[in-house]
Amino acid sequence: EPEVTQTPSHQVTQMGQEVILRCVPISNHLYFYWYRQILGQKVEFLVSFYNNEISEKSEIFDDQFSVERPDGSNFTLKIRSTKLEDSAMYFCASSSLDGAVAEAFFGQGTRLTVV
């Protein structure tokens, strides 16, 4: 069964460094998402991506964040100049259609620890 794959599973980085979280969505999916979950808190929407551009982003997704689909298979989340409060679990998701119609499939998450 196809799965959304995220790498790495755990990333430790120093405050102020840039990190890139990688996701390989399911191959025929068209809609891509990033969510994050700070320890003990709810899963929060960051950004949605369709047709090679951001379709929507939350207030969390400020200039520190960017997303890219560089090669038609990977979907990346870049966090510039990481802060301690960026420590969280980051989930990638994809769906074949608008998620109101089709199920969103989630990756297993990348745990980002900023020290």
Next chain:
Amino acid sequence: AQRVTQPEKLLSVFKGAPVELKCNYSYSGSPELFWYVQYSRQRLQLLLRHISRESIKGFTADLNKGETSFHLKKPFAQEEDSAMYYCAPWADTGRRALTFGSGTRLQVQP
């Protein structure tokens, strides 16, 4: 403001007992409603959606527009149901993405 509320952080029941995980929403328009589940060390996965009216793993959820609720129910809990459960509306206005509730941890004791 659009909001989804899961009032219980933890629900602990014994095996065989009925389960009801509460979800209330405050959304304009007519949201699609979903329940997602996350078993220990596994990824978030769709459990059910109100539009399909299916029963998955014995769980059902009825949309009550009057009470703006979408509670998840199961008549007889099993130990393997222990997991985090997230109610997630998808609104047809505003943000077109899942918005998750804070989640309820269901603990089914033997």
